[in-house]
Amino acid sequence: MSQIFIPDATNFPATADLVIIGGGVIGAATAFYATRAGMRAIVVEKRAALGELTTSASLAAFRAQFAEPENIAMMQESIAVFENFAALTGADIGLHQQGYLFVTTAEDGYAKCKARVELQRANGLDDVELLTGDDARARFPYLAPEITAATFRQRDGWLSSHELTYGYARASAAQFFVDTPVIGFCRDGREAKIVGVVTPRGEIRAARVVICAGPYAAPLAQMAGVELELQNTRRHQLTLGKHSLIPRDAPMVVDLDTGAHWRPEGQGAVFGWSQPEPPSEPLEYVPTDWEFPARVLDGVARITPFWNDVIPHLKRADLGLVAGQYTETPDLNPLIGATQIEGLWLNCAYGGHGVMMSAAGARLFVDWLGGKISVAENSFRVDRDFRVGEKMVL
Ligand SMILES: Cc1cc2nc3c(=O)[nH]c(=O)nc-3n(C[C@H](O)[C@H](O)[C@H](O)COP(=O)(O)OP(=O)(O)OC[C@H]3O[C@@H](n4cnc5c(N)ncnc54)[C@H](O)[C@@H]3O)c2cc1C
Numbered sequence: 058m059s060q061i062f063i064p065d066a067t068n069f070p071a072t073a074d075l076v077i078i079g080g081g082v083i084g085a086a087t088a089f090y091a092t093r094a095g096m097r098a099i100v101v102e103k104r105a106a107l108g109e110l111t112t113s114a115s116l117a118a119f120r121a122q123f124a125e126p127e128n129i130a131m132m133q134e135s136i137a138v139f140e141n142f143a144a145l146t147g148a149d150i151g152l153h154q155q156g157y158l159f160v161t162t163a164e165d166g167y168a169k170c171k172a173r174v175e176l177q178r179a180n181g182l183d184d185v186e187l188l189t190g191d192d193a194r195a196r197f198p199y200l201a202p203e204i205t206a207a208t209f210r211q212r213d214g215w216l217s218s219h220e221l222t223y224g225y226a227r228a229s230a231a232q233f234f235v236d237t238p239v240i241g242f243c244r245d246g247r248e249a250k251i252v253g254v255v256t257p258r259g260e261i262r263a264a265r266v267v268i269c270a271g272p273y274a275a276p277l278a279q280m281a282g283v284e285l286e287l288q289n290t291r292r293h294q295l296t297l298g299k300h301s302l303i304p305r306d307a308p309m310v311v312d313l314d315t316g317a318h319w320r321p322e323g324q325g326a327v328f329g330w331s332q333p334e335p336p337s338e339p340l341e342y343v344p345t346d347w348e349f350p351a352r353v354l355d356g357v358a359r360i361t362p363f364w365n366d367v368i369p370h371l372k373r374a375d376l377g378l379v380a381g382q383y384t385e386t387p388d389l390n391p392l393i394g395a396t397q398i399e400g401l402w403l404n405c406a407y408g409g410h411g412v413m414m415s416a417a418g419a420r421l422f423v424d425w426l427g428g429k430i431s432v433a434e435n436s437f438r439v440d441r442d443f444r445v446g447e448k449m450v451l
Contacts, residue, residue: 061233069259073099076263078239080107082222084269086419088231094423098231103238108222111271114381116329119413120157120213126180127436131417138416148224150216156308157213166205185210199361218412242281251400267402272339272382274405283396288336289382293349295328296377302363317356328353343380383408387443393422394438
């Protein structure tokens, strides 16, 4: 059984096989897989609770509809874990498999969607439906007449990122030290080797330390002597509490042409859209921009015009706005594996996909740590060449 607590002098100095820095969804998932593999793990989280930074800003949606084989494989594995989560951990993560619907109004939209689906099928994802605009409107009558094509996958959907994080944590055998920031690294004599972490409460000695610190991954790695090419960029989530026009059985609807997206949440909805933003330092509290709600509502009204009937009646009190940071590598894939410094490992930089990829990413990290997989089997290793592709950022 895991323990989540504020440690005191009786717990320090502590030792473990693995220290995990950061108690977001990635740190919690890492603890789950590490302790299942027999490691003694301690998670060190600077906040008073788990999943309070980027994880809490997430729309908590998941999809296997990627274009890249490595991402499709990660997501097929993660979704299978989510589907089996209650049996695996005893936790109810509020799974909603209402699908992801990508739509386009492009003239050549059908050909583009067809090419996407063919690529997905070639990469082992054979349950994505290709729809004409008319087929899509017959299934989802609230779609705009301008939509020329769509792709849909029923097993995509969303969950509760809070329940997922605590589900991993509670089902792990790790200790979670909250209110305990890492402020330095223990080194082995004059060697560069990392052998633990320093906190204001004392040291925790471990042969392996992994950084799962979300936007703080790069400054922590730098403290250890490793430079990471990461960028943090602000992203918003808008919440609308309740409205009778919102179809509660709708899927996540994504504008393939712009990236604007929404999905139902209870009797309301949540919205997201990656807007151009300058990169910034990691932030404990990410300020919100109240121009975002109007922009994103206009954005989704283009593909689902019933929003035009909702917008004029909205009051600010109906809306909730939060922001967090995407932490991204140049190729927008995570960093999973060893650094050049012995004892220091990474499982971080998941951008907009940390909730959905948490299971497969943490499983991959733990297998890599245990020497169970070869270099060729880890597309996300830290020393890879970043191939900057054209990837849709949601
Ligand atoms: C608006 C928005 C929408 C999103 N929507 C989705 C989505 O629909 N689906 C999806 O899969 N992903 C989504 N994401 C991305 C997802 O939220 C992140 O990829 C994921 O939460 C990253 O988890 P993490 O554990 O790496 O980071 P975090 O949740 O940031 O956790 C890192 C933890 O490390 C702790 N920490 C930092 N420094 C230290 C230190 N020195 N000592 C101790 N602890 C430390 C922090 O306090 C924090 O708790 C979204 C993100 C945003 C911002």
